[in-house]
């Protein structure tokens with residue numbers, strides 16, 4: 001057994017089955033103590049909604065937390081986001097022009113203020129029109145020289161992010177900072193906003209058994225021996241995957 005970088009989504013991946021999460025937490029916590037394994041939470045949640053979850057569920061204290069779909073990285077309980085990461089995202093990002101462009105799209109409805117941040121513009125978008133609207137939006141933004149990442153998740157959420165921001169790039173950033181190689185890094189998720197962690201192909205991957213169709217379909221179309229689709233749900237699926245890769 002040796003140390004590894006464990007990076008997991010929260011809602012419907014780590015969180016969803018309290019008993020299974022307690023069991024996984026115990027194993028991970030022990031592994032961190034004995035081997036120096038790093039535990040990272042990577043979520044679409046804003047700082048406010050992440051704090052709320054920490055009140056509701058007994059999460060472990062993570063070594064870092066990635067919030068807002070890769071737009072903020074906080075180290076070990078620090079109140080300030082990683083400044084190097086923020087500087088990287090600021091390049092080629094013009095949130096005001098993006099908002100002005102999106103205002104012309106009737107199908108995009110702005111999410112509440114709590115879900116917005118300097119590097120994230122978030123909207124509601126119905127699944128039935130999602131592909132069409134996203135293609136048109138991407139083209140429109142490109143024509144203005146605005147390079148962004150469009151991340152669609154859960155059949156209803158569209159996040160517009162800087163080109164350099166998503167959960168996958170945040171994974172790579174932490175991996176480089178801490179010096180973990182791909183076979184000692186594992187990413188876990190259940191939905192579309194986790195896809196970038198698998199797509200970047202810098203780690204092993206665990207998809208939990210309750211994963212949404214959007215992620216499952218992508219996995220089936222892009223199989224990899226470094227990615228494992230668990231049969232069990234939530235934290236039990238994560239544990240199943242960690243054992244499959246012989247990390248735990």
Ligand SMILES: [Mg+2]
Nearest residue numbers: 009011012190
């Ligand atoms: Mg999730």
